[in-house]
């Protein structure tokens with residue numbers, strides 16, 4: 001994957017931003033240690049690789065299982081990446097995907113955008129990787145003209161809960177069962193990006 005591109009400083013942070021395309025498509029963010037990319041449809045295997053890693057590492061975090069994801073077709077991956085209502089991000093360390101997250105719509109919250117599929121390789125946890133990734137997704141949310149940014153997190157994952165709280169997400173009081181395992185409770189968190197100093 002060719003990642004050389006024009007760069008410019010990104011306001012209000014030390015993150016650098018690159019765009020591979022000449023349009024205003026915000027596609028690549030760059031820091032000294034990593035690149036945050038939005039894979040093209042032809043780069044779907046990068047998204048698949050890190051998604052499968054996430055499902056093996058932390059099955060309780062997601063609504064899909066590893067075996068279900070293994071059966072997801074190339075056509076479906078391409079459709080997901082091309083969907084203009086969502087944005088899939090992957091963090092690259094060299095040629096390896098090390099973290100991923102998506103922004104998208106939520107049927108019960110039409111005026112918000114939602115964080116989905118958040119994952120960081122254990123070797124990169126406790127670094128700036130995951131925070132920078134959520135900032136990239138939140139920038140996409142703002143680009144949609146939306147301020148409300150929400151997510152669901154399994155209450156059995158205290159590290160993830162602490163992470164989201166540090167970034168300014170607060171519980172709304174709503175929760176729901178994980179459909180494929182109703183013993184697991186997903187708690188809803190939300191932040192307003194107009195009032196959030198972290199994102």
Ligand SMILES: CC(C)(COP(=O)(O)OP(=O)(O)OC[C@H]1O[C@@H](n2cnc3c(N)ncnc32)[C@H](O)[C@@H]1OP(=O)(O)O)[C@@H](O)C(=O)NCCC(=O)NCCS
Pocket residue numbers: 058061117118119120121124125126127130131152153154157158159160162163166
């Ligand atoms: C969730 C995730 C992306 C966060 O990235 P990270 O690099 O681990 O996050 P950080 O290290 O920046 O922050 C984690 C916070 O949890 C705290 N923490 C670590 N272990 C903890 C534990 N066992 N219990 C409670 N808090 C814990 C850390 O101290 C830190 O809080 P602080 O910044 O206030 O000190 C990453 O842990 C991950 O991929 N986890 C597996 C998948 C997952 O749970 N995804 C969430 C889906 S909703």
